[in-house]
Amino acid sequence: MIPYxxxxxDKDDIDAVISxxxxxxxxxxxxxxxFEDVVSSHVGxxxxxxxxxxxxxxxxACLALELGPGDWLWTVPNTFVASANCALYxxxxxxxxxIDDRTYNMCSKTLEKKLKNAQExxxxxxxxxxxxxxxxSCDMQRIHELSNIYxxxxxxxxxxxxGGKYQNQWVGNCRYSDITIxxxxxxxxxxxxxxxxxxxxxxxxxxxxxxxxSHGITSxxxxxxxxxxxxxxxxxxxxxxxxxxxxxxxxxxxxSQMNHLNAFITRRNEIATRYDRLLNDLPIGLPWQHQxxxxxxxxxxxxxxxxxxEKTQQQVYEALHRMKIMVNLxxxxxxxxxxxxxxxxxxxxxxxxxxxxxxxxxxxMYPSMTNKQQDYVINNLRRVIGS
Numbered sequence: 001m002i003p004y005x006x007x008x009x010d011k012d013d014i015d016a017v018i019s020x021x022x023x024x025x026x027x028x029x030x031x032x033x034x035f036e037d038v039v040s041s042h043v044g045x046x047x048x049x050x051x052x053x054x055x056x057x058x059x060x061a062c063l064a065l066e067l068g069p070g071d072w073l074w075t076v077p078n079t080f081v082a083s084a085n086c087a088l089y090x091x092x093x094x095x096x097x098x099i100d101d102r103t104y105n106m107c108s109k110t111l112e113k114k115l116k117n118a119q120e121x122x123x124x125x126x127x128x129x130x131x132x133x134x135x136x137s138c139d140m141q142r143i144h145e146l147s148n149i150y151x152x153x154x155x156x157x158x159x160x161x162x163g164g165k166y167q168n169q170w171v172g173n174c175r176y177s178d179i180t181i182x183x184x185x186x187x188x189x190x191x192x193x194x195x196x197x198x199x200x201x202x203x204x205x206x207x208x209x210x211x212x213x214s215h216g217i218t219s220x221x222x223x224x225x226x227x228x229x230x231x232x233x234x235x236x237x238x239x240x241x242x243x244x245x246x247x248x249x250x251x252x253x254x255x256s257q258m259n260h261l262n263a264f265i266t267r268r269n270e271i272a273t274r275y276d277r278l279l280n281d282l283p284i285g286l287p288w289q290h291q292x293x294x295x296x297x298x299x300x301x302x303x304x305x306x307x308x309x310e311k312t313q314q315q316v317y318e319a320l321h322r323m324k325i326m327v328n329l330x331x332x333x334x335x336x337x338x339x340x341x342x343x344x345x346x347x348x349x350x351x352x353x354x355x356x357x358x359x360x361x362x363x364x365m366y367p368s369m370t371n372k373q374q375d376y377v378i379n380n381l382r383r384v385i386g387s
Contacts, residue, residue, distance in 0.1 A: 002377060004328040005187035005298070008264070008368045009253075016256035020248050027247040035251035036197070038258050043162075043172030045180065045199035047206035050251060051213055054159050054183035054196030056244035058086035058129075061179040061198050064208035065153045067092045067127055074114075075129040075157070076106045077333035077353040083129055083157050084334045095125070096335055098350035099133075102288040104301070106130040107352070108142040115150045124150055131157040134330070134362075135189075135268075135296035136289060137166035144176035159183035162190060163265040164296035171296075174201045179209075184250075187366075189264055189296050190257035192250035216241030267367040268297035271374060275300055275363070278378050282385060283308035285359075299330055300365040303356065309385045317361060319384045325377055327361045 020031060032050050040048040051057050067073060073087035077096045087094040097114055100107040111128070118124045128147070130138035140156070147154050154177040158164075162182045164171045172180045184195035200206050211218060216239035218224060224236045272295070276286055285303035289295055304313055311319070320327045333353050335345035347354065364377055 001324040001326060002364045002369075002373050003326045003366070004362050004364050006366045006368070007186040007191045008260070008366065009191075010260075012259070013253055013256045016252040017249055020252040023248075025248050027245065027249075029248040031248040031251035031255065032246050035192075035246075035254045035258075038255055039162075039172070039182070039197055040199055042258065042261070043170040043180075043199065045172055045174050046201045047203060048197055048199045049206060049209040049213055050195065050197045050246040050254075051244040052196070052246055052250075053194050054157075054181055054185070055082040055086070056213075056242070057181045057183075057196035057198040058082055058155070058157065059089050060209045060212040060242070060244060061155050061181060061205075062086050062090050062092070062127060063212050064198075064205045065127055065155070065178060071126040072118075072123060073127045073129065074111075074125040074152075075334075076131050076133075077335055077350045078104060078133060078331050078356060079131040079157065079334060080159075080331060081334050081337060083131055084340070086129075087127075092126070096333075096345075096350055096353075097128075098352045099356065100139075101352050101356075103136055103138075103290055103293075104133045104356060105136065105138040106143070108139045108146070111143065112146055115146060119150065125152045127153045127155055129155045129157050131159075132161035132164065132171060134287065134299035134301055135160045135164050136287075136293045137161060137164060137171055139290075139292075140166055140176035153178045156180040159185075159188065159196075160298035161296050162188070163261050165294035167292050168294075172199050174199055178202065179205060184254060184257075187298075189268075189298060190254065190261055192246065192254040192257070195246050195250050195254060211239060212241045213244045214241060215243060264367045265296050268365060269295070271365060271367075271369055272297045272300055274371070274374060275378070279381070282382065284385070297365055299362045301330060301360050301362045303359045304361065304385070306359060311385065313358060313361070316384055320361075320380065323380045323384075325364065325380060327363050329357070329360065330362045331357070333357055 036048040067090040069091040071092040156177045161171045184192040219235045283305035
């Protein structure tokens with residue numbers, strides 16, 4: 001079986017985890033801050049907050065930016081549901097911006113039109129979440145320019161994009177955003193088993209997220225309320241928070257995985273280049289890369305030219321699965337999920353994203369994939385689509 005994506009764990013990774021298991025700390029020890037420092041130093045952000053998964057990171061990022069009832073959050077439809085659900089967790093409302101037909105990222109021109117209309121209606125978003133789909137950065141400079149005009153905050157959902165670059169700088173440096181989110185799920189670029197991280201250059205936002213991560217508790221005496229001197233108060237809960245902490249076991253794996261990040265990205269780009277060369281004569285659309293972007297290639301999505309291929313998208317999907325090539329679909333537009341349809345969203349709301357959804361499949365992409373395995377994918381894709 002050839003999956004669409006998978007983790008790559010080596011002996012160094014295993015030894016790092018075993019070392020923690022033999023130590024005095026399994027959680028809330030030295031490895032979490034070390035992992036935070038490794039990631040923030042690599043991408044060039046000032047502060048980082050590691051959490052148990054990227055969904056939690058999105059949630060506390062929204063809370064830190066004071067999203068709440070009556071507010072709007074906008075994101076794209078071709079993403080995992082967490083990019084939108086984080087608004088609902090805060091009691092806010094969510095809306096969607098259609099994508100660019102080449103990058104599959106949030107279309108800045110469509111965003112601008114939607115913002116102009118929302119301003120007239122008095123429904124401007126408090127937060128916009130561009131999603132760096134498949135590892136390629138959005139047009140962050142333009143989105144940032146629009147944020148200065150219309151007054152919204154920006155959370156980059158870079159769950160696919162650690163190791164990628166925008167304008168020759170690492171994704172995650174928060175140059176054009178308030179907060180950036182990374183995911184460390186097993187199919188992502190580097191993994192901690194489950195895990196996520198929020199990065200920012202704003203100390204106030206970092207401190208807020210740190211409290212939200214751990215029950216709203218602080219041990220900082222400057223933040224604690226005075227209590228009788230004969231009582232022991234070495235921590236206080238000063239707000240409502242959550243148990244979103246990452247363990248030292250996860251962080252140790254993350255530190256070790258970060259040692260492989262550049263090699264992982266190089267190999268993913270090699271696989272992508274080989275796909276580009278060996279698939280370019282087929283009736284499929286290949287991923288287009290903007291000159292400002294260096295993709296981490298979390299995914300390699302292809303678009304089937306169904307006017308030429310004598311099969312449906314589902315038939316191609318099922319045929320490849322029978323061949324043990326576990327292609328996947330990224331993503332069903334969020335607003336077409338039953339939960340969101342009950343909010344009033346209907347088909348046709350973001351036509352470019354819907355057309356993409358009807359034509360796309362993500363074919364295998366992971367750093368341990370061999371050329372022989374890739375050849376198997378390519379040859380059987382040729383058989384299935386009849387070329």
